[in-house]
Amino acid sequence: MREKIHFFHTNDLHSHFTYWKRSQYFIEATRKMLAELGETSFLVDLGDHLDRSNLYTEATLGQGNIKMLNDAHYDVVTLGNNEGITLAHDELYHLYDDAQFEVVIGNLFSAQQKNPQWMKPYTILTTQYGTKIAVLAATASFEVFYKELGWEVTTPRAEIIKWAYALKNEVDVIVCLSHLGITEDELLAQECPIIDVIFGSHTHHVFENGRIENGVLLTGGGKFGQFTGHLILEFNHATKKLEKKSDRLYENALLPEASGETEWLLDIQQQAKQMLAQPVFYAAKFYNKEWFHRSQLSDLFAECMYEYTNADCVMFNAGIFVESLKKGFVSKYDIHKILPHPINVCVVHITGAELKEIFVQSENKDWPRLELKGLGFRGVIFGKMLNYGITMNHERELFINGVPVNAEQEYRLATLDLFTFGFFFPRFKYAKKEYFLPQFLRDIFIEYCVKEFA
Structure with a gap:
């Protein structure tokens, strides 16, 4: 008997x-049709489903995304870096408490307590004909960020390989949900x-029909809900071998519009607006933003950065x-709406000589x-890259707050991660750094303005 097994896959939705x-x-209509034909199907997501630049995700801290995955009857999901490092420890710890699907992540561990119950290193799916499929998963190793947030992230490939060999004699097929x-x-x-299939994500690559690498089928479904992937496996029960595997992407923009689609989008936007509508401070005047030079808003934000970090100087892009x-x-x-970015503040420790090099680079006219x-x-x-507290004269001498920079002295530069x-x-990649987590730019700006305009 040759059994067809279907996997529908999504990735990097970013809300x-x-x-x-x-x-x-x-997906629902196709899965229903396949079920009527007696063929098993599963639905998986590869992470970065949420993105806090979206108002609804921000207002619900990702819980709205989990509800969407529940409503769509996903079978297995894994975490991307947007789930992993844009939420405080407690927020991530409880993110999937109400999940009606399996959450698989093999290289993430809580450093503060036992892992949450929903967090599993693997799961085994079974088709209606008894074929067993091991699902492994891992996420990108943003080690410094995870450590600051109270999590330990281990080497992803090593964890996946460990579980693949541990399970190979227990299952017929091995697939990996990779956010690597x-x-x-x-x-x-x-x-x-x-491993038979690696469902790929994180780098937003697109493989319209998959790609074979060393006998392993790799998939890539782009980003931002561009595509829905449909993988088909053909398993021979007589030989106990996977005889065929293929993948296809469907462009979502070309799919028929769903009933109530526009109304639903407006509704979640309105929900989010209402949840975030409570005033937090009163601004006595208008602060303009400019993208090619300093502005009243950038000056205010620079003051916020100075107070928050106690740095020697500040640099960010307008x-x-x-x-x-x-x-x-x-x-x-x-x-x-002003600061939608999931970006954190960072203080970089660099010498005066390095700071001069950075200042010159920041004047790049193409940026x-x-x-x-x-x-x-x-x-x-x-x-434009805006430098606060840093100036250079015609003789190309660098100053911090009017004082000549010592080439050998270490300085603290507040900037964006x-x-x-x-x-x-x-x-910057190799310099000593202090990351300020989990607060985003908008969080520290609100805190500053609440005090400043009290």
């Missing part, structure tokens, strides 16, 4: 709900070819302000109009 309803309607990125998936396929700060009563909803994607940035364009990944300033 982009535009096509969520039509995608789930397509394409490079890690390729390495995993090379190191552990007993593009983080999506809107201006209005005069009058200001709510969390208003501040979220202000850059349409930055990722790294936590959720704005429109990068904007997105700059510490090495993309803009490679030196």
Whole structure:
């Protein structure tokens, strides 16, 4: 007997709900049809389903996302970095308490207490014909962030390989839900070819029909709800072997619109607005934002950064302000529209010589109009890099608050965590750093304004 087994898969939604309803309607209708044919199907998500740049996710701290996954009858999900490092420890610990699906993550452990009951290193799915499928999963190792938040994250490939070999004699098929990125998936396929399928995510790569690497089928479903994936496995019960595996992506924008789709999107937006509408402070005047030079809003935010970190100097990009700060009563909803990013403050310890190098790099004339994607940035364009407390004269001598910089002395530069990944300033990647977690930029800005405008 040859059995067809189906997996529908989603990944990296980042709370982009535009096509969520039509995608789930397509999956539900197809699964119903397959069930009538006597074929088993499963539904999995590969993480980064939530993103706190979305108002509904912010207002519910991800619980609204879990309700969506429940309503859509998911079977197994794993965590992405947006679940893992954008919530406080207690918020993540209880995120899946009401989940009606299995949560699999093999390389994350609470450093403060026993792991929550929902957290499992693997699960085994069984088809109606008795075929056993081991589902393993791991998430990207943002070690410094997890440690600050009270979690321990271990080497993902090592954990997956350990469980794959531990379970290989108990199951017929092994699949992995990977929130590691394409490079890690390729390495995993090379190191552990007993895995049959690696469902891929995190780097937002797109494989329209999957890709074979060392006999392992890799998938990639893009980002932001662009695609719904449909994997088909053909298992031969006589030989106990998986004889065929294939994957296909369906573009969600081209699927038929689901009934009530627009009304549902408006409803969750309205729910979020109401939940965040309570005023938190009163601004006596209007603070403008500018993307190509300093503004009243950037000056206010720089003062906030100084007070919060007690740093020697401050640096951030003007593009983080999506809107201006209005005069009058200001709510969390208003501040979220200004600073929607899941970005944290970081203090970097660097010498005066290094600071001079960073200052020169920050004057890059190509950056202000850059349409930055990722790294936590959720704005429109990068904007000018703004330096507070740092100046350079015509003789290219650097000063901090009017005092000449000592090339050998160590200074504390307050900046945004997105700059510490090495993309803009490679030196930051290896410098000593202090991350301020779990508060986002909007959280510390609200706290500052509440005191400032009291």
